Amino acid sequence: MANSDNNRRKFMATTLQSVGLTALGGLLWSGYSDEVKASPLVLRPPGAIKEDDFLHACIKCGLCAEACQNRETNINRETGLAKAGTLKMAKGGDHKLIGTPFFIPTEVPCFMCEDIPCVPVCPSGALDQLSVSNEAGELDINRARMGLAVVHKESCIAFWGIQCDACYRACPLLGEALIIKMHRNERTGKHTYMLPIVHDDVCTGCGLCEQACVTEKPAIFVLPNDVAKGRAGDHYIKGWDKEDDKRVKNAEAEETVTELSKKGNAEDYLNRGDLY
Ligand code: SF4
Ligand code: SF4
Ligand code: SF4
Structure with a gap:
């Protein structure tokens, strides 16, 4: 009898442990899956490629954020210490893919540094230097589209x-x-x-x-x-703009056939005069 009580106690303890572990696992997983989902509202550094490609390309090295924080214009002249940088690396609870760089304008906006120190240091191509360069190949922060x-x-x-x-x-x-x-x-x-x-x-x-x-x-x-x-x-064209006119070439005709349209064109039908 004592033996069967012991077995029952052991069984209950094991069951409760598994339930606890499953619940904890579920919690951790939901937190994790929340963080790995791409947030459509995240603002990336200058030169960032398209968000889906960015998420694959960024190796989460943090070099851009480091360069942003340690840039010359961000160092307090009196203390010699760096202030908070614009770029942050996402951590748990930020609701962004963990380890990727982003910024929040109300906290620290991008100061549009002329030498854009955050971009050339990117080793993966997630930040594309060409997209923030002019025809002469010089960095040009005005070309950034964050x-x-x-x-x-x-x-x-x-x-x-x-x-x-x-x-x-x-x-x-x-x-x-x-x-x-x-x-x-x-x-x-x-x-x-x-x-x-x-x-x-x-x-x-x-x-x-x-x-x-x-x-x-x-x-x-x-x-x-x-x-x-x-x-x-492509179906709406600025008729007065020759450049815009070129876009119509991509347009594909899409015709909707209704019982009414089979009888003739809409204009004929509307002008027939027997509507009232
Ligand atoms: S341009 Fe300057 S302020 Fe803006 S993200 Fe890059 S380093 Fe930071
Ligand atoms: S700063 Fe003033 S003008 Fe500009 S958006 Fe805010 S309220 Fe409007
Ligand atoms: S460049 Fe755009 S985001 Fe920056 S201050 Fe001017 S209007 Fe605002």
Whole structure:
């Protein structure tokens, strides 16, 4: 009898241990799978290749983040110590692929260093030096496309008629990437709205505007290009733009046949005059 009690106790202990280990394993796995999923909202360093390719190419060496933190302009002259760098390496809880570099503009934006120290040190090609170089082969940070700044009109106080140009003044490409557009305030009849407008062909996604924004939660913020930008497709053409006209060559005809369309074209049907 004592022997069978012992066996039962042993069995219960083993079962409870396995249940505990399974639960812990499940917890660890869900945390792990959360971290390995590519986050569509992550901002990568200048020169980063397309996100899917980046995740395969980056060997998680941390050289870009190290170069960013130790760059000359980031060293406190009095103490000789480096300040927090723009680039961070993702760790558990960051909800980004662990070990990959990223930045958060509201914490530390990219200061668009002319010599872009973070890019040439990348040994894997995850950061592509050519994409941030000009025709002469010189590094050109203005070619970086880390993301695109987007203005949320409803929370931007400039759209309320309150004068604010903090983002405009913070932009390193002031007057090009970010312009101020004057617009008459019809409500008061005697004031002018000064509206921040982002030009997507110039904005680098550095995030200096986001960090400078005066609202409680920034009314201007940088999103990855894939998230921020729409796509008109090949079927819509700017007839007045010869370059844009070329895109129609890629368009494939797609015809939808309905009972009505079989009877004739839509115009004939609408003009027949017997609709009413
Ligand atoms: S360009 Fe931006 S990310 Fe690169 S080193 Fe300078 S501040 Fe850091
Ligand atoms: S992210 Fe903002 S500050 Fe940077 S280039 Fe674009 S508009 Fe200018
Ligand atoms: S700083 Fe913010 S609130 Fe001010 S104009 Fe720019 S986006 Fe609008």
